Every structure is written in C-alpha cells, then in structure tokens.
Amino acid sequence: MAGASKVFATAKAALEGVVFDGMTVMSGGFGLCGIPENLILALRDSGVRELTVISNNAGVDGQGLGLLLETRQIRKMISSYVGENREFERQYLAGELMLEFNPQGTLAERIRAGGAGIYGFYTKTGAGTVVAEGKESRVVDGHTYILETGLTADVALVKAWKGDTEGNLVYRKTARNFNPMMATAGRVTIAEVEQLVQPGELNPDCIHTPGIFVQRIIQGEKYVKAIEQRTVRKRSAA
Amino acid sequence: MAGASKVFATAKAALEGVVFDGMTVMSGGFGLCGIPENLILALRDSGVRELTVISNNAGVDGQGLGLLLETRQIRKMISSYVGENREFERQYLAGELMLEFNPQGTLAERIRAGGAGIYGFYTKTGAGTVVAEGKESRVVDGHTYILETGLTADVALVKAWKGDTEGNLVYRKTARNFNPMMATAGRVTIAEVEQLVQPGELNPDCIHTPGIFVQRIIQGEKYVKAIEQRTVRKRSAA
Amino acid sequence: MPWNRDQLAQRAARELHDGFYVNLGIGIPTLVANYIPADMKVVLQSENGMLGMGPFPYEGEEDPDLINAGKQTVTELPISSYFSSADSFAMIRGGHIDLSILGAMEVSEDGDLANWMVPGKMVKGMGGAMDLVAGVKRVVVVMEHTAKNGAPKFKRKCELPLTGANVVDMIITDLAVFAREDRATRFKLIELAPDVTLEEVRAKTTAKFD
Amino acid sequence: MPWNRDQLAQRAARELHDGFYVNLGIGIPTLVANYIPADMKVVLQSENGMLGMGPFPYEGEEDPDLINAGKQTVTELPISSYFSSADSFAMIRGGHIDLSILGAMEVSEDGDLANWMVPGKMVKGMGGAMDLVAGVKRVVVVMEHTAKNGAPKFKRKCELPLTGANVVDMIITDLAVFAREDRATRFKLIELAPDVTLEEVRAKTTAKFD
Numbered sequence: 001m002a003g004a005s006k007v008f009a010t011a012k013a014a015l016e017g018v019v020f021d022g023m024t025v026m027s028g029g030f031g032l033c034g035i036p037e038n039l040i041l042a043l044r045d046s047g048v049r050e051l052t053v054i055s056n057n058a059g060v061d062g063q064g065l066g067l068l069l070e071t072r073q074i075r076k077m078i079s080s081y082v083g084e085n086r087e088f089e090r091q092y093l094a095g096e097l098m099l100e101f102n103p104q105g106t107l108a109e110r111i112r113a114g115g116a117g118i119y120g121f122y123t124k125t126g127a128g129t130v131v132a133e134g135k136e137s138r139v140v141d142g143h144t145y146i147l148e149t150g151l152t153a154d155v156a157l158v159k160a161w162k163g164d165t166e167g168n169l170v171y172r173k174t175a176r177n178f179n180p181m182m183a184t185a186g187r188v189t190i191a192e193v194e195q196l197v198q199p200g201e202l203n204p205d206c207i208h209t210p211g212i213f214v215q216r217i218i219q220g221e222k223y224v225k226a227i228e229q230r231t232v233r234k235r236s237a238a
Numbered sequence: 239m240a241g242a243s244k245v246f247a248t249a250k251a252a253l254e255g256v257v258f259d260g261m262t263v264m265s266g267g268f269g270l271c272g273i274p275e276n277l278i279l280a281l282r283d284s285g286v287r288e289l290t291v292i293s294n295n296a297g298v299d300g301q302g303l304g305l306l307l308e309t310r311q312i313r314k315m316i317s318s319y320v321g322e323n324r325e326f327e328r329q330y331l332a333g334e335l336m337l338e339f340n341p342q343g344t345l346a347e348r349i350r351a352g353g354a355g356i357y358g359f360y361t362k363t364g365a366g367t368v369v370a371e372g373k374e375s376r377v378v379d380g381h382t383y384i385l386e387t388g389l390t391a392d393v394a395l396v397k398a399w400k401g402d403t404e405g406n407l408v409y410r411k412t413a414r415n416f417n418p419m420m421a422t423a424g425r426v427t428i429a430e431v432e433q434l435v436q437p438g439e440l441n442p443d444c445i446h447t448p449g450i451f452v453q454r455i456i457q458g459e460k461y462v463k464a465i466e467q468r469t470v471r472k473r474s475a476a
Numbered sequence: 477m478p479w480n481r482d483q484l485a486q487r488a489a490r491e492l493h494d495g496f497y498v499n500l501g502i503g504i505p506t507l508v509a510n511y512i513p514a515d516m517k518v519v520l521q522s523e524n525g526m527l528g529m530g531p532f533p534y535e536g537e538e539d540p541d542l543i544n545a546g547k548q549t550v551t552e553l554p555i556s557s558y559f560s561s562a563d564s565f566a567m568i569r570g571g572h573i574d575l576s577i578l579g580a581m582e583v584s585e586d587g588d589l590a591n592w593m594v595p596g597k598m599v600k601g602m603g604g605a606m607d608l609v610a611g612v613k614r615v616v617v618v619m620e621h622t623a624k625n626g627a628p629k630f631k632r633k634c635e636l637p638l639t640g641a642n643v644v645d646m647i648i649t650d651l652a653v654f655a656r657e658d659r660a661t662r663f664k665l666i667e668l669a670p671d672v673t674l675e676e677v678r679a680k681t682t683a684k685f686d
Numbered sequence: 687m688p689w690n691r692d693q694l695a696q697r698a699a700r701e702l703h704d705g706f707y708v709n710l711g712i713g714i715p716t717l718v719a720n721y722i723p724a725d726m727k728v729v730l731q732s733e734n735g736m737l738g739m740g741p742f743p744y745e746g747e748e749d750p751d752l753i754n755a756g757k758q759t760v761t762e763l764p765i766s767s768y769f770s771s772a773d774s775f776a777m778i779r780g781g782h783i784d785l786s787i788l789g790a791m792e793v794s795e796d797g798d799l800a801n802w803m804v805p806g807k808m809v810k811g812m813g814g815a816m817d818l819v820a821g822v823k824r825v826v827v828v829m830e831h832t833a834k835n836g837a838p839k840f841k842r843k844c845e846l847p848l849t850g851a852n853v854v855d856m857i858i859t860d861l862a863v864f865a866r867e868d869r870a871t872r873f874k875l876i877e878l879a880p881d882v883t884l885e886e887v888r889a890k891t892t893a894k895f896d
Binding site for chain 1 (some may be wrong): 521522524525526531532533534535537538539540541542543544547548549550552558559560561562564565566568569588598599600601602603604605606607610611637638639640641642681
C-alpha cells in the first residue's frame with residue numbers, strides 16, 4: 001500500500017496550498033478546551049485575511065481565535081457565545097467585524113448536517129425568537145419548527161488527543177466538543193494531535209473520527225491547554 | 239446515591255409493563271448481526287400482536303424477527319431490505335403484512351432525527367424515485383432534496399457488547415449498526431448485553447450510548463450470534 | 477424575609493427527583509448541585525458534552541480537557557460518559573433531559589423566557605440556552621423577583637428578546653414560587669418566602685397569576 | 687470476445703486511484719477488491735458501518751460481529767474503524783466516498799440507474815443503494831450488456847423503478863465501456879471488448895451515446 005502520506009511535519013506545512021483570503025474556516029473547541037492551538041497560530045502566521053470563522057466561541061484576548069482577532073484577519077464569526085473577549089467587543093461595536101449567532105445545538109447540528117449531506121433540518125430551538133426571523137417554519141402537532149441549513153467550510157481545523165497516520169482520531173474528555181462534526185464538514189480537514197501513532201494502535205471500536213474525514217494531520221509542537229475558570233474544592237482535613 | 243435500578247433479571251421481566259398490542263418497536267441489528275436475540279424471543283413469548291416493527295431487516299426464517307413473523311405478531315415492517323425470508327414473502331404477497339421500504343441511510347437518519355428532536359430533514363437520497371412520491375421536495379443549486387421525517391418508537395430493543403448498570407453501552411465491530419440510534423429513539427429503550435459490568439469499568443471516552451438513553455438493561459441469557467454468509471479464504475500452504 | 481442565593485438553590489433542589497437527568501445553568505442553578513439529597517440519584521449533564529458531571533477537582537488535579545459548560549474545571553464519576561456537542565444537543569433537543577434549572581432576566585405570564593440579550597449592550601450570545609428551553613422536559617427558572625432598579629421580572633410580556641416562547645414550567649424567586657401544571661395553563665402562586673406577603677408579591681409582579 | 691466476470695472486475699479496478707475510499711456493491715463489484723494494484727492504497731467502506739474492510743477470514747476465524755454489507759464474514763485491518771449506520775450513511779451522503787462500483791438492471795442514456803426492483807416480482811428492498819448513488823462522488827456501473835432475454839440494458843429510459851436519477855458516471859459491460867465527463871454531458875463509447883464491434887454494440891444498445 002502506498003497513498004500520499006497525510007502526515008505533515010509542521011502546522012505551517014499543513015496549511016500550505018489550502019488557505020486563501022476570504023475563505024471559510026471551521027475551528028474546533030469549546031472555550032479554550034480542545035482548540036487546534038498550533039493550527040490557529042499557523043493560520044495567523046499565514047497572513048490570510050477576510051476569514052469567515054465558524055467556531056462555537058471566539059477565544060479570549062491573546063489566546064485561541066483571539067490571536068486572529070488581534071491581527072484583524074477575521075471578517076465574520078458564526079458562533080453561539082463570544083463573551084470574555086474585549087478585542088472582539090471593540091471590533092464588533094466599531095462595525096469592523098460581522099457576527100452571526102446560532103444557538104449552540106443548532107450550530108453543532110448545522111455542522112453535522114453539512115458533513116452528512118443534509119441540506120437542512122427542522123428544529124424547535126429558536127422558534128419564537130430572533131433566531132427564527134427570516135427562516136421558514138412549520139407547525140406540527142402544535143409545535144413550531146424552524147428550518148436550519150447545513151454548514152460546510154473550505155478548511156476545518158480540529159484538535160484530537162491521539163491520531164494515527166491514516167487520520168483516525170480519538171478525542172479526550174470534554175475536549176471532544178465540536179471537533180468531530182467539524183472534521184466531517186471541511187472540504188479539507190486538518191487535524192492536530194497530541195500523540196501521533198501508527199495504524200493499529202487505536203481501538204477500532206473507539207475511533208471518534210474515521211480517517212476518511214482527515215486529509216492532513218500533524219503532531220502539535222506544543223500545547224498550552226489553558227484553563228479559563230480554574231475551580232477547585234478544598235481537601236477536607238483528614 | 240439510590241435510583242431505581244435499571245437492571246432486570248430476565249428479558250421477560252424487562253418487557254413487563256411496557257409492551258402492548260399495536261405498539262411500535264424498533265429492533266437493532268443488520269441482518270442477524272447485532273440483533274437483540276433474547277429480547278426478540280421474550281417479545282414473541284409476551285404474545286403482543288399487531289406490531290409495527292422498525293428494523294433494517296426482517297431476520298431470516300426461524301431467526302431474529304423471523305420468529306415474530308412465524309407467530310404473525312407483526313402487522314407492518316419499516317425496513318430497507320427484507321430478502322432471505324420466505325415467510326415474510328408469503329405473508330406480504332398474501333396481503334397479511336404491510337411493508338414500508340426506506341433507503342438504508344434514510345432509515346438510519348430518520349431514527350437519529352427522532353431521537354434528536356429533529357422533525358425532519360432534506361436529503362438527496364431517493365429524489366426522482368418512488369421513495370420521493372408524496373413527499374415534499376425542494377431544488378437547491380440544481381440538486382433535488384426530499385423531506386424525510388423523524389421516527390420514534392414505543393419501545394426500542396437494542397443489543398450491545400458490554401453495558402454497565404447505569405445503561406452505558408459499548409458495541410463491538412459491525413454489530414453496532416442501527417443499535418445506537420434506536421437507543422435514542424425509544425420512549426422506553428431496553429438493552430441486552432453480553433457482559434453486564436459495574437460503573438467505572440467502561441472507558442468514558444468510548445461509551446457509544448450514554449446511560450440516559452437506556453431505561454432497562456439485561457444480561458442476555460445466551461447468544462447464538464448466527465452467521466448468514468460464512469465466507470472464508472484458504473490459508474496458503476506454508 | 478426573602479430567600480438568599482443558597483436558599484433559592486435549596487428550594488430549586490426540591491424539584492429534583494430520584495433518577496433524574498438534569499442540566500443546571502450558570503450562577504444560582506449551579507449551586508443546586510450542593511443540595512441534592514444524599515439518598516437521591518441525580519445525574520448532571522453538561523451541554524459541552526458530558527453526562528455524569530462530578531464536583532470541582534481538588535487543587536492540583538484540574539484537567540484542561542475536563543470542563544463544564546461554564547468553562548469551569550470539573551471531575552469525572554464512575555458513571556460518566558463523554559460525547560460530541562452534536563450528540564449532546566441531540567440528547568437535549570430530543571427530550572431526554574428531565575429538568576433544566578436556569579436563570580432569567582424576564583419571564584412572561586405565558587411562560588416566555590428572556591435570558592440572553594439586552595439590546596444596546598454588548599451581546600455575548602445565547603450559547604446553549606435556546607436549545608435547553610426548547611428541548612428539556614421541564615424548565616425551572618430561578619431569579620431575583622425584581623431587577624436591580626426594582627422593576628418586576630415576572631411580567632405580562634417580556635420586553636427583552638426571547639430565549640424561548642412558552643417554555644417555563646416553574647419560577648422560583650427570592651419572594652415566591654409560581655408553578656403551572658402544563659404549558660396551556662396559568663401560573664399559580666404556590667409558596668411565599670417567610671414573612672413575605674401576597675400583597676408584596678402582587679406589588680412587584682405585573683404578570684397575571686392565580 | 688466479451689469480457690468475463692473477472693475481466694469486468696479487472697477493468698473496473700482501473701477506475702481506482704491511489705488514496706481512494708471506495709464502496710463496492712454485491713456481485714461482480716465485490717471481485718474488484720481482488721484487482722487493486724499492490725502499490726496502490728484503496729480503503730474499502732462497508733455501509734453497515736466499517737471503514738478499512740479486510741479480506742475474508744481464514745477458516746475458523748469467522749467473527750459473527752464482523753460482516754460486510756452483503757452479510758459475509760470479513761476481517762479487520764490496522765487502519766479499520768467502526769461506526770453506526772447513521773454515521774456510515776452520513777459519510778456516504780456527505781460525499782466523502784470517492785467511488786462506488788455497483789451492479790445494474792438498467793441504465794438510461796441520462797444516467798438514471800435501476801437496480802433494486804422488478805414490479806410483479808417479490809421486492810427485497812433497496813438497502814443502501816439509493817443512498818450510495820445519491821451521495822458518492824463517482825458512480826461506476828458494472829453489468830452484462832444485455833438481459834438474459836437479449837434485451838438492451840443501456841437504454842433511452844429505464845422502464846424499471848429508479849434507484850437514482852442522473853447518477854451514473856461510467857458503465858462497464860461485457861462488451862464495452864461508456865463514460866461521460868460530467869452529469870450534464872452524454873455518454874461516450876470509450877472502449878470495446880476484444881473483437882467486439884461498434885456495430886454489435888449499437889445493435890444491442892438503445893441508449894444514445896457518442
């Protein structure tokens with residue numbers, strides 16, 4: 001078996017030839033948990049501009065997608081929650097940044113639909129709210145459902161815990177979040193992993209993202225894995 | 239922590255109080271692979287009649303759902319493929335059995351939608367065929383999509399490899415098939431497992447069906463796990 | 477004497493039942509976890525993708541890959557499982573969660589809920605709130621009875637943009653508890669905080685209730 | 687001399703490319719797996735929920751939990767992964783599979799495909815065929831050029847109920863190969879089996895082709 005290798009040496013190399021001005025990028029993660037840290041840095045350094053970014057959150061100042069906000073590379077965000085980000089707020093209020101809010105579950109489902117060849121789906125979420133404005137709706141058995149459409153992206157950037165050279169991915173704990181759907185919805189999906197392993201090292205019953213969805217894969221150079229809200233409990237005195 | 243136990247001693251006990259004449263039952267499996275063998279037997283022995291059964295296949299003569307066909311307990315099947323079943327053919331041609339064919343992927347997605355609170359979804363599958371007849375459709379960018387609706391059931395019967403007393407389930411290899419979606423789409427979901435284990439014994443990153451979807455669970459008494467097409471290759475002489 | 481934050485959480489905890497799967501919002505709802513009776517089994521769902529959420533970790537044991545929907549570090553239990561956000565909201569939207577306890581800016585007498593945006597102020601987004609109120613079987617709101625300026629929060633109509641229309645089943649405020657049997661009936665005052673009078677509640681409420 | 691079954695499979699295998707993810711139908715298409723060049727990497731998908739399908743097991747090593755879409759026992763490879771039928775058809779419907787090779791009863795000159803039902807005969811069901819032709823990037827049909835009674839199978843219009851409308855990209859029969867550049871253009875005869883003449887093909891084909 002041959003097959004062009006999916007493995008790239010660096011995040012920079014993995015982005016070459018697939019990023020361009022005006023593109024749509026999906027970026028996995030919830031808050032700073034499970035974000036493709038190395039690929040976001042490389043995307044910043046690539047200098048591409050006028051990006052539409054689909055991501056549940058927009059990072060925080062100086063971290064995650066916050067880095068791309070600082071450099072003004074983002075033209076539009078499609079997100080469910082963008083708090084905790086002063087630079088975002090400044091650009092948005094100054095009219096420099098467009099923003100489309102989606103309910104979190106609708107966003108997740110739209111991305112799944114995009115990857116699954118579903119044109120659109122009817123959901124109760126958002127019925128009777130601003131989210132429903134301008135959208136088709138129908139009433140079934142007294143419930144109002146609105147039509148939401150699938151989302152895809154030119155490139156999807158995802159972060160997994162382990163991945164093999166075939167692109168099979170395994171996520172860890174709540175760092176899974178949006179990554180598996182985004183992996184299915186990128187025309188090109190680039191994965192970064194903490195541990196790059198050989199085929200056969202992952203349990204085939206426990207692969208979250210089959211390799212077919214991943215075109216390029218790197219082992220991330222280093223991981224900060226920042227914690228936004230460090231909450232702890234005291235050990236009770238023994 | 240208390241909580242009424244989800245564990246039942248036998249398949250018979252697990253069906254008590256939730257099965258009734260005229261009900262809709264989902265039954266997992268693909269062919270005879272990953273079918274809830276013990277629960278199907280118990281359903282037959284319960285004597286409930288006029289069942290609508292949602293299952294990709296209808297078993298074979300004398301095995302799987304074939305058992306419920308012999309006893310004429312099934313009024314209607316919703317399936318994608320029902321070959322390999324003479325009794326099915328006889329009843330269908332005699333007008334004793336109703337049949338609704340769904341493309342396999344549409345069937346899987348309709349069950350997922352039912353469990354996920356999606357009223358319906360637009361798919362290209364079946365556009366321009368008899369499957370599209372009587373269904374809404376729309377053309378987007380030159381592609382025709384048809385509207386398919388979610389499916390739920392009064393009871394879903396699923397088979398997993400391992401399950402814990404919380405109802406968390408893990409499937410094995412291609413025996414996973416329709417079981418995970420059906421587990422989400424039953425008003426009552428009853429799981430049978432080959433190995434019933436304690437909470438903590440399953441890897442929480444590798445649980446295919448979270449316990450919230452499973453109301454009752456049994457360890458199956460015995461498993462036949464029949465093979466429909468035993469295909470092998472010869473060992474090359476050493 | 478109005479209920480304080482902990483008393484509100486304690487009162488809300490009385491809506492839990494054995495075997496319930498529950499999603500708790502940020503703020504006072506999070507405190508409800510502290511008042512789950514010891515002999516009751518309640519499983520907490522976190523919409524970022526976890527079922528069976530445990531308490532905060534001991535210092536030094538925080539895991540950046542293990543957070544709740546408020547982005548706080550939490551822990552795993554033997555019953556825990558993880559899943560994607562799509563699967564998490566399939567669980568929520570599909571009606572598999574028994575109870576959601578949420579904060580609110582306004583609730584209308586028809587059960588409309590507003591808790592995500594104030595026009596003119598920077599808007600952070602609805603997160604999973606719209607999905608939760610649309611999908612969870614029973615929605616309990618915990619809130620101060622009036623806004624900081626004294627304006628009633630339980631009112632005829634919400635003036636703020638809605639999170640969901642006709643989605644609230646019970647309202648627990650620092651002054652009183654209102655409940656209704658189903659989403660076609662009117663809210664009924666069912667409890668008053670100690671020494672709080674019906675007159676005071678009426679004076680601070682513009683919603684019609686029984 | 688018309689191509690035999692193995693030659694048909696061999697010809698179809700020339701449509702494979704390095705790195706392709708492929709779904710093979712039942713019958714002759716299954717044989718294509720035997721003709722994947724040794725230096726080419728092709729990953730086989732089985733729509734019941736497996737990527738990276740291996741060959742049949744050695745006798746005695748059959749696993750009832752490990753079958754393909756034809757319900758035949760198969761094996762696992764180091765690259766294999768398993769998933770649910772919903773995820774499998776999301777993969778198919780979402781356009782992630784590069785190529786599907788399928789059998790056919792009829793193909794029309796517009797690329798319509800009929801391969802699942804004959805009215806009046808017992809109907810077994812379409813299984814995953816409709817999903818495959820609707821979702822896979824490129825669909826190659828392998829079939830006998832004529833039916834057992836000699837009737838053309840590549841015709842003006844399908845008379846049998848369709849599996850999909852305008853979904854076929856290439857037709858490989860025992861007599862000839864027809865291909866088209868995209869689904870807006872007409873099929874073109876691009877190859878003849880040895881000693882088969884254009885006249886013979888024209889005589890046995892009612893579809894218009896270039």
